[in-house]
Amino acid sequence: MIFVHGFSGSGQQFETQARRLASNGYRAEFIEAHEYDSLFVENTRDEVFASLDQRIARLRAKARKDKVDLVAHSLGTGLMQEYLRSSPERAAAVAHYVNLDGATSADQPGGVPTLAVWGEGSTARAVGGATNVYFSGQSHTQVVTSAETFAEIFRFLTGRAPRTTAIVPRRHARLSGRAVLFPANVGADGARLEIYRVDPRTGDRRTRRPEAVFHITGDGSWGPFKADGGAHYEFALVWGPASTHHLYFQPFLRTDDLVRLLTSRPGEGPASQVETGDGHSAMTISRQKEWWGDQGGAGDSLRINGREVLNAANTPRAKRAIGIFTYDAGKDGVTDLSAPIPVFAAQPFLTGIDVFMPAGTRRPLSVVSRPRGGAGRVDALMVPAWPSSEHRISVQFNDHLQEARR
The missing domain is CATH 2.60.40.2200 (Immunoglobulin-like)
Incomplete structure (x- = not known):
């Protein structure tokens, strides 16, 4: 799984969800964040996409899997929708896409099965053909980190509810x-x-x-x-x-x-x-x-x-x-x-x-x-x-x- 942050963000926004995933059987070393300069001074959009290509290839080889799951937030959703539509090869390497409180879309980007989770704001926002879920009492970043969002992501990816939405402690x-x-x-x-x-x-x-x-x-x-x-x-x-x-x-x-x-x-x-x-x-x-x-x-x-x-x-x-x-x-x-x-x-x-x-x-x-x-x-x-x-x-x-x- 790869997380792509929004404006001024980092992998920090997905830290809690990664620990919840690990508490439900995911291997922590197969959960990564793809980070970039959201002001696009240190990198261009094309450079962000090229480095994501490399990350996906490396993670697929490391996990011995044909595809990755992709999660994006805010500004990152616009980037990832563009990425998935940019070539059939890129879309084919992604099994599921999760769009967190960001860009709307008339259809599922690149035809990839999509979950869209939305926080406070208009419930008219949607990704066409996707599973759209609304948490109107949650704020923009809270939507990324909440237990409710985690449960929706886990169910979307696996077809079942998580055993727990807590972080199971380890010594x-x-x-x-x-x-x-x-x-x-x-x-x-x-x-x-x-x-x-x-x-x-x-x-x-x-x-x-x-x-x-x-x-x-x-x-x-x-x-x-x-x-x-x-x-x-x-x-x-x-x-x-x-x-x-x-x-x-x-x-x-x-x-x-x-x-x-x-x-x-x-x-x-x-x-x-x-x-x-x-x-x-x-x-x-x-x-x-x-x-x-x-x-x-x-x-x-x-x-x-x-x-x-x-x-x-x-x-x-x-x-x-x-x-x-x-x-x-x-x-x-x-x-x-x-x-x-x-x-x-x-x-x-x-x-x-x-x-x-x-x-x-x-x-x-x-x-x-x-x-x-x-x-x-x-x-x-x-x-x-x-x-x-x-x-x-x-x-x-x-x-x-x-x-x-x-």
Whole structure:
């Protein structure tokens, strides 16, 4: 199976579904993501198609199968519809196509059997001749990652319901992925990746020496790393003596080959717009399910050091924000939640929030999410208060509510 992302996306959007598939018998090493620069600066559409040809051929040989299944989201659906129609040979190599909340079509692209899943918006959208399913209560990225979508995909591909829509935990996990420059998906060439197991109560490293070190070159691939599926880890991308990007995740639960470390070179990319200093931290918080700050009890809660930071101004449902840049705007030591930070709010799927987070103290930063639909359940991550002058922090929450094992 190959996943093709949308605008500013990556394989990260399919990470949860890949683990659900593996929980239902799929082999993780046969699930891949095809990534590209959605601004088409680093690649052309023809180059994206040519590299997909190569990926499909390699994966077919690796799995000893005649065909692959293809899943695409948003901008990726337009690309894949064009790809499947571009030649009979390309369409013949695809057994099933899944079109997630993207382009409509009068017919099934290339004649390939198609499932189309649609989120909030018009129910007039459709792919002709396909199985069309509508989840009007789900947002654009949520449609990719939800358990409901997974059940539809699995049934479409196999003709039966999945045994479970949960991620079945495994003690021993293999982690691998890519460290890439956001949003171009170019490898973070020149960085050094250090992986540390951390204390979930503080985010502090359990040992001075990392459990693994990878030197990032080429397309940014790293791994495999033998992990404990229930443990918390820090992924530190070291760019030099004065610049480290610290990335924190919830436990991976089981083998995951789609771990994406989204970063930028020091002084470049979106992070270059963040105001930094010795006395305060800067943190990017993400989840592959939009943050809703204007839906009351039907929305989300996100607290930093005990303070609610989501509201109707900075994370309205219509914004479809999955990435939140938080830092002390103006470097005035004051939190101001009255309006989003314009430079980030102007970007698709991003927002910015002015939050003062004292740095350089022994007290960690507390980040607590209460996801909508979770019956009050909370997810919490504690991370060290690294000074933003030399350190960047990224925190990624799960997009799923882990159901009881069935």
